[in-house]
Amino acid sequence: MYYTFQSMTQEQAEVIAETWRYQGDYSFYDMDADVEDLEEFLDPEKRQDSYFVVLDRNEIIGFYSFQRPDSATVELGLGMKPELTGQGAGAEFLIAGLQFAEAKYHPKHFALSVAAFNKRAIRLYEKIGFKKTESFVQATNGGQYEFVKMAMKTDG
Numbered sequence: 001m002y003y004t005f006q007s008m009t010q011e012q013a014e015v016i017a018e019t020w021r022y023q024g025d026y027s028f029y030d031m032d033a034d035v036e037d038l039e040e041f042l043d044p045e046k047r048q049d050s051y052f053v054v055l056d057r058n059e060i061i062g063f064y065s066f067q068r069p070d071s072a073t074v075e076l077g078l079g080m081k082p083e084l085t086g087q088g089a090g091a092e093f094l095i096a097g098l099q100f101a102e103a104k105y106h107p108k109h110f111a112l113s114v115a116a117f118n119k120r121a122i123r124l125y126e127k128i129g130f131k132k133t134e135s136f137v138q139a140t141n142g143g144q145y146e147f148v149k150m151a152m153k154t155d156g
Contacts, residue, residue: 003096005064008051013042016053022082025117029079033141054096064097072108073100090124100127102154108136108152113138116146123148 017038019033031038040046047065054062061084065077080093098110114121116135126132130150137144 002056002152003061003093004055005052005097005100006043006055007049008047008053008063010042010044012053012063012104013044013047013051016060016079017041017065019046020079020082022085026082026085028115028117028141030144037140052100053094062093062097064101068081068105068107069111073111074105074109075111076101077112086120090121091128094124094128098154107154109153111151113147113149116148122148123152125152128152 019026020031022029027033031041041051050067051065052063053060054064060081061076064082067075067077069075076097078094078097080090101107103112110130111133112125112130113136114125116122122132122138130152131152135146136148136149137146139145
């Protein structure tokens with residue numbers, strides 16, 4: 001695949017929020033599963049320059065958010081189009097996002113948080129080089145859920 005990253009437009013945010021629906025337990029990741037997350041995702045000021053869509057031949061196949069909690073770290077959030085998940089494209093998608101963020105932000109570390117039940121994603125992150133650093137419980141999606149925080153050093 002050939003990935004292109006571009007700043008997320010309002011129209012793209014609305015399409016993702018309104019039409020991307022994940023199956024089974026993964027419906028946890030539907031944008032409208034958490035009111036606060038949805039509000040941030042749909043607010044251009046809150047998205048600012050930190051949300052990007054990933055295109056493959058002009059089709060949105062995913063998105064990333066990149067936050068800078070400090071000058072050495074990029075914290076990422078990501079989502080892949082539901083029809084593409086679980087089909088072996090995750091590693092390539094993740095590596096492309098990390099390469100984009102490394103070139104744009106030059107961090108010393110990457111960090112992310114993932115729902116503890118999402119063993120598929122955790123395996124992928126570990127395969128790429130992320131290590132578990134802590135577990136925590138967070139209120140989201142109308143309940144209390146366990147998350148795993150993971151981090152990875154960059155080449156920079």
